[in-house]
Amino acid sequence: METILFLAHTEADGTLAPAALEALGTATSLNTSLANARFIVGLLGENVTPAAQQIASCGAAKFLGVSGADFAPARYASDATAAAALCQAAEATLVVAPATSRFNRCLPGVAQRVGGRADTHVTQVRATADQVSVSRWYYRQRMEGTHTRTQRPWFILVDPGTHPAWTGAAATVAVEPVAVTLEDAAKRTTVTGFRTPAADAQTIRPDASLLLVAGAGWTKKQADGQTHVPEAEQLILDFLRLTRASLGSTKSLVDLGGEGQAVLSFLSHLNQIGQTGATPRHPKGLSTCCHGEEPHTVGWRFINERRAISLDPNCSWARGKADVLYVADAFAVMRKVNELLAA
Amino acid sequence: MSIAYQIVVCGSIVPDPLQTLTPVTGPTGPGLKNEMMLPAWLDPWAGHALYEAAHLAKNQPGSKVWLVSLGPKAKLQQVMMTVAQKVPFELIALDGAAGGFTDAAETAAALAEAIAALPGLDRSKLLVFGGWESASRGAGATLQILAEHLGITDVFMGVDELKVEADGTLEILERIEGGRHQVSRCSGAPAVLGWATGNLPEPKNNPQIGMTNMRGVMPALQKARSVTVGATGVTFAEVVLPQQQRQTRIVKDAAPDDIAREIVDWIKQ
Numbered sequence: 001m002e003t004i005l006f007l008a009h010t011e012a013d014g015t016l017a018p019a020a021l022e023a024l025g026t027a028t029s030l031n032t033s034l035a036n037a038r039f040i041v042g043l044l045g046e047n048v049t050p051a052a053q054q055i056a057s058c059g060a061a062k063f064l065g066v067s068g069a070d071f072a073p074a075r076y077a078s079d080a081t082a083a084a085a086l087c088q089a090a091e092a093t094l095v096v097a098p099a100t101s102r103f104n105r106c107l108p109g110v111a112q113r114v115g116g117r118a119d120t121h122v123t124q125v126r127a128t129a130d131q132v133s134v135s136r137w138y139y140r141q142r143m144e145g146t147h148t149r150t151q152r153p154w155f156i157l158v159d160p161g162t163h164p165a166w167t168g169a170a171a172t173v174a175v176e177p178v179a180v181t182l183e184d185a186a187k188r189t190t191v192t193g194f195r196t197p198a199a200d201a202q203t204i205r206p207d208a209s210l211l212l213v214a215g216a217g218w219t220k221k222q223a224d225g226q227t228h229v230p231e232a233e234q235l236i237l238d239f240l241r242l243t244r245a246s247l248g249s250t251k252s253l254v255d256l257g258g259e260g261q262a263v264l265s266f267l268s269h270l271n272q273i274g275q276t277g278a279t280p281r282h283p284k285g286l287s288t289c290c291h292g293e294e295p296h297t298v299g300w301r302f303i304n305e306r307r308a309i310s311l312d313p314n315c316s317w318a319r320g321k322a323d324v325l326y327v328a329d330a331f332a333v334m335r336k337v338n339e340l341l342a343a
Numbered sequence: 344m345s346i347a348y349q350i351v352v353c354g355s356i357v358p359d360p361l362q363t364l365t366p367v368t369g370p371t372g373p374g375l376k377n378e379m380m381l382p383a384w385l386d387p388w389a390g391h392a393l394y395e396a397a398h399l400a401k402n403q404p405g406s407k408v409w410l411v412s413l414g415p416k417a418k419l420q421q422v423m424m425t426v427a428q429k430v431p432f433e434l435i436a437l438d439g440a441a442g443g444f445t446d447a448a449e450t451a452a453a454l455a456e457a458i459a460a461l462p463g464l465d466r467s468k469l470l471v472f473g474g475w476e477s478a479s480r481g482a483g484a485t486l487q488i489l490a491e492h493l494g495i496t497d498v499f500m501g502v503d504e505l506k507v508e509a510d511g512t513l514e515i516l517e518r519i520e521g522g523r524h525q526v527s528r529c530s531g532a533p534a535v536l537g538w539a540t541g542n543l544p545e546p547k548n549n550p551q552i553g554m555t556n557m558r559g560v561m562p563a564l565q566k567a568r569s570v571t572v573g574a575t576g577v578t579f580a581e582v583v584l585p586q587q588q589r590q591t592r593i594v595k596d597a598a599p600d601d602i603a604r605e606i607v608d609w610i611k612q
């Protein structure tokens with residue numbers, strides 16, 4: 001018999017983010033599929049009451065909580081202590097949690113602490129009456145594997161955007177507090193704040209329906225023998241403003257900055273897509289001035305519809321990596337695209 | 344106050360990203376076709392961790408950098424030929440499997456044992472670095488498990504910046520959702536940091552550093568302890584290579600205005 005613990009941390013306002021509700025959807029469907037499972041909710045954060053109320057009707061037998069100011073920040077030592085306590089109080093054998101940066105940081109360590117194992121970046125969870133299996137990607141989204149595990153507790157961190165979110169009515173519910181005392185050693189770290197790019201540099205928008213990728217071609221010499229970096233910047237920023245698209249980049253383009261060449265001022269390594277960058281999820285992606293090499297396109301694994309604009313008819317996008325390749329000057333095309341979007 | 348840190352970088356090898364990878368199933372579970380023949384690289388994020396470690400060691404006189412690397416000995420040797428030319432370090436090699444289908448928990452246990460056995464280890468000066476995720480397993484789990492083994496509870500993942508303040512406090516920037524960074528202050532070592540890209544370019548090859556490093560690298564490889572790293576308790580049902588090939592429609596010789604119209608229609612669909 002499995003005891004499923006849905007484990008989540010609250011947001012600053014005490015509620016659960018979409019990623020947590022997606023993991024909850026996964027946990028409730030496990031609860032339905034597995035025979036004789038118990039289902040418990042464990043919440044951690046400064047104040048967990050709003051979150052518990054938000055998901056009161058999810059069918060959990062119990063709501064456990066670790067709360068207090070010590071558990072507001074995303075800090076390994078306090079998060080690990082709280083999560084381990086919740087796991088032990090629930091006597092969990094399966095722990096389903098969202099793969100947020102906060103939980104990716106601490107839960108693999110918690111699994112070790114409570115004698116279990118963790119699987120991170122899980123994209124699919126399946127269950128029969130007596131067996132659970134998970135799927136995840138290997139070699140930077142090159143191949144997908146499905147496995148089962150004998151170790152318990154088994155922590156399953158569900159990647160955001162891979163599962164439908166749980167929906168249900170809010171209600172009042174009692175949260176059983178799990179007492180946790182933090183030793184001073186757990187307070188050696190203080191979260192002092194967040195660094196957010198300036199408004200027009202806030203170009204990474206995980207929820208956008210479109211990804212725009214800018215490649216190194218934007219900074220290269222064009223037909224007239226000149227570079228046109230300021231115009232490239234303007235075209236890209238205008239497009240982002242008009243479409244609310246998220247901005248991705250190739251490694252070559254962001255690396256140029258480190259080499260002292262002219263680059264687009266709003267780009268950083270955080271925008272990089274690919275082998276050593278991100279693998280975002282968007283329904284559509286438009287690549288511009290990029291060659292579409294494999295180390296870049298592995299980051300497009302979860303982009304469904306793909307189009308590319310490149311001067312090179314033999315670029316990798318032409319070889320089955322995009323649905324449509326426009327062999328054209330991206331400056332001319334994007335100028336017109338922006339004009340049409342603004343009209 | 345300048346602290347002489349003991350910086351231990353955990354980093355292994357991965358196949359060259361330009362290679363075609365094909366999964367195969369062997370007696371012990373999945374692996375890669377011709378795994379031992381594929382050209383290998385230092386795992387990229389671990390590489391950034393190594394360059395950051397060397398940079399920190401340079402700014403904190405008396406600091407020392409170890410590179411603890413678990414992988415098949417012959418492959419490690421190949422990769423070290425280039426890595427050794429980048430920055431000064433002492434290699435601790437462990438001979439074992441480094442593929443993506445091994446369990447992070449087993450890798451972490453082997454690494455922790457090697458770190459705990461380092462001669463003269465002083466936990467008050469210990470900074471354990473690594474890549475926040477490997478380009479093989481991609482789990483982002485090894486360093487936290489390692490931290491638990493070593494009893495270190497200050498752990499940072501997706502690190503892009505580490506600053507040592509005058510009083511020895513560490514200021515750390517970690518990647519979080521939405522292209523933002525979380526800023527933390529940690530009172531000092533010991534700490535575990537899983538690096539993202541950081542801020543340093545890849546150092547140019549320096550034959551002099553290479554010569555000095557290789558004097559230690561070869562003996563380290565010769566005495567590399569063999570460790571068993573697998574995925575006990577895990578049964579793979581399948582590993583598949585999803586078809587990514589699309590039927591690309593190539594639009595040539597079209598006017599930019601027409602292309603723009605088509606793109607705008609597509610965006611608005």
Ligand SMILES: Cc1cc2nc3c(=O)[nH]c(=O)nc-3n(C[C@H](O)[C@H](O)[C@H](O)COP(=O)(O)OP(=O)(O)OC[C@H]3O[C@@H](n4cnc5c(N)ncnc54)[C@H](O)[C@@H]3O)c2cc1C
Nearest residue numbers: 215216217250251252274275276277289291296310311330
């Ligand atoms: C270990 C390793 C890890 C890597 N990780 C990554 C990664 O995470 N992400 C990544 O992106 N790369 C990665 N790379 C690098 C990758 O192999 C490519 O070198 C890189 O993606 C190329 O970037 P690019 O297409 O922007 O540049 P280029 O290859 O320079 O291509 C520029 C393109 O722009 C086109 N162009 C120029 N002007 C115009 C114009 N006016 N209109 C239209 N098109 C134009 C050109 O025709 C060309 O196709 C990695 C490489 C290695 C070895």
